[in-house]
Amino acid sequence: MPAVAETLNTVETLTQSTYKWGFESDIEMDMAPKGLNEDIVRLISARKEEPEWLLEWRLKAFAAWSGMKSPDWSKVGGHPPIDYQDVHYYAAPVKKPGPKSLDEVDPALLAVYEKLGIPLKERAILAGVEPDPDERPQIAVDAVFDSVSVATTFRSTLAKVGVIFCPISEAVREHPDLVRQYLGSVVGPSDNFYAALNSAVFTDGSFVFIPKGVKCPMELSTYFRINARNTGQFERTLIIAEDRASVSYLEGCTAPMRDENQLHAAVVELVAMADASIKYSTVQNWYPGDANGVGGIYNFVTKRGACRGARSKISWTQVETGSAITWKYPSCVLQGEGSVGEFYSVAVTNNRQQADTGTKMIHIGRNTRSTIVAKTISAGRSDSTYRGLVRVLPKASGARNHTQCDSLLIGDQCGAHTVPYIENRNMSAKVEHEATTSKISEDQLFYCRSRGLSEEDAVGLIVNGFCKDVLKELPMEFAVEAQKLLQVSLEGSVG
Amino acid sequence: MNVIVPPARSAIGxxxxxxxxxxxxxxxxxxxxxxxxxxxxxxxxxxxxSRRVEAWRYTDIRRVWETPFETAGATPERAKARLGALLSTHGLADDAAALPRLVFVDGVLSRALSRMPDGIDVRPFAGVDAAEPLRHPMVALNTMLATDGMVVRVPAGLDAGRLLLVSLCEGIGGRAVASHLRHRLVLEAGASLALLEIGEGSGCYLSDGVLDAEVGASAHLRHVRLQRDSGEAFSFSMVQATVAERGAYDGFNLALGAVLARHEVHATLSGPHAAVHVNGAQLLADAQVADLTSVIAHDAPNCVSRQTVKNVLTGRARGVFQGKIVVARVAQKTDGYQMNQALLLSETAEIDAKPELEIYADDVKCSHGSTAGALDEEQLFYMRSRGVPVAEARAILVRAFLDDALQLVDDEMMRGVLDEAVAAWWRGRAA
Known part of the structure; x- marks a missing residue:
């Protein structure tokens, strides 16, 4: 998503009081009534013309969800209880016949792209105008505009090598066997409260399939925008890399400003077979609420990858700066012998934001390895928690984990917490965990200031240095954007 | 004699x-x-x-309720013999004559076996204070059923030397006893005391002790605990300590016994420049489970807390470490450090660790480290290549691993007691 980086250049427009992407677009919506019951689940399934098995699957998830309580073990709290019956569970932009050129595209939709800073060419593609086949930008975008994937770009290029990259609703129709085989195989329909909710009502998301031996020729990208008032966003992403396949997937998101808290409960499932590798990068910058904590997104996400094959690898990288509440633990289930899981995270909270995020590394197979690098920065009156589990099961001989968690506090009204869980049941496994908490060192600050940097620039520089181990894992375009985002997120927190 | 009949099966929970x-x-x-x-x-x-409750995630205490316990009783003859054995096993015999001691048998003070200390104020147990904040099942159980305990006050400025605190559980006629001791210890300003606590027994019993300690300004409490409860016992202990300005609570817990044990320390640093050490070692075999849980609350600036905890696990044993450091907004310049390490000596041993930092002040230095693994093959090879037999090499390496923690006990006599207990444990494993 290099486009978003461009929009970040004018940094001062992005302060909390004038959240740049806090617009709301007036596009005709096709909306289900508020509330959640079996009929809504049936309606969603019917609208999406889904096969019977998927409806059954949704209903099963709904039944499980109905018997569950929302989790209360995390450090996040203090928000009013969420009324799950006060949400529209389905909203789709009204279908119009495919436009022939940009002139025919709903101007409101184009205006949204404009504000998001999407280059003109990609805007046309997203709006459904066929691209010029001679030009091959390097990133394919699947924009999820509220609940329906509006368009997927560059499909023909990907199709040539056999890569499938499309909205999951389309995959259900075109590749039902693949979807049926893998959907819910990593995050089951009753895995947890939010995953069950998602399984019952997910409206769209991305589907990626990389066949055997294929290295995906471009970075795949998607972004989510939450647009209509009171529509929860329930994305479902499924990425499968067959033997020796590899893919790098970027996810970014921005959301319009609004007063009421919004719910986002996505599920992301990754499956890596033998020698396959999946790199999943996220920059999350949803509306965090204003300085007093009013508004902002509730981001309750279940992300999990299964390293099924030997020597497979799944790498999560995330930069979390947005949302009022983040509750998210991208995890790796390391089943295949010698498989590798990685988690690189920067989480920044400011004002009244709360984040409880981390990872789970489940070592099942022999000689599995995992690395966790988590950087937490708290400012304002926010609370940020790293919560991570490393579990080594009895058969995971030779397993290896190293975890490094560092927290930085900026200001004396915030909190930074570290809650690692380390469970080792194999004597030949080696598990190491290190954590530190500190503030920005006076020496470093003084050094920067004495060389003419303003205090804010100095803090920005030091924070970027603090996060370097994570940022260097991001694809280039994301890394540039993320650095700016960090600085912007911490604006007003020093001095 | 009060007989506690266990709740019906359906009521367990x-x-x-x-x-x-x-x-x-x-x-x-x-x-x-x-x-x-x-x-x-x-x-x-x-x-x-249940284990779904975060604070009890790794230790399931519900099986404790399946045993019928009797609250209190005393078997003076056997207790006397055991005390004699205890004093000699731990190499205490020479010092024993001089060392004041309080001996509790099956939850009741035995005056005959005790040797009252001079200079410090020892009072009879008179119940539990009503202002008890309750949020812990074992503390609540102790509060409800406490039968006896040590009530000691060390006057300002006095170095009260060493005090031995022994809890023996023998049971009566093969029936399981429950001992709910409630100790209260106050060190006035500038006072100091070195407390050596030893728990032993035979057969199945429940030992559920609580020590409330108030450490005054510039006072110093050393608390060395040797838990050698019987292999069938359930052993719970809770230390609730508050430490005033420049005061120090310096605790060490060596857990060797019990089928299920949990030692918990909740320490609050309430005045500036106070210090808390919660160190320990757990040596476990067979199907033993031992849990060291600590919550260290930094409520004042410039305080220091230190933790070094070692686990040596063999058989199907499971070691648990949960250590939480909470730094309040006012507690600037806090220096907190926590290290826990586990050595797994068998294929079926397990370590569960949850070192936790909860920090609300920005000018702090807090860190923790945690490692788990087997004996280092290279170190073993090095020793074997120099002619050290494998069993001895292992013993030396385990001993060296534990030494980081044991060295932290600065009272030589007490460290000697712990060293001897560790050596005896290791001999027991080798045999």
Missing amino acids: NAGGLVEQYRAMRLELPGEPTARDLAADWLERHELP
């Missing part, structure tokens, strides 16, 4: 049965019943924690 038993005998127990009644109410309202 709450302490309802025990509460009913308590209500029947509440006036026979020492002290005002106010605090006991509060505890009983609390237990009635709260289910006993």
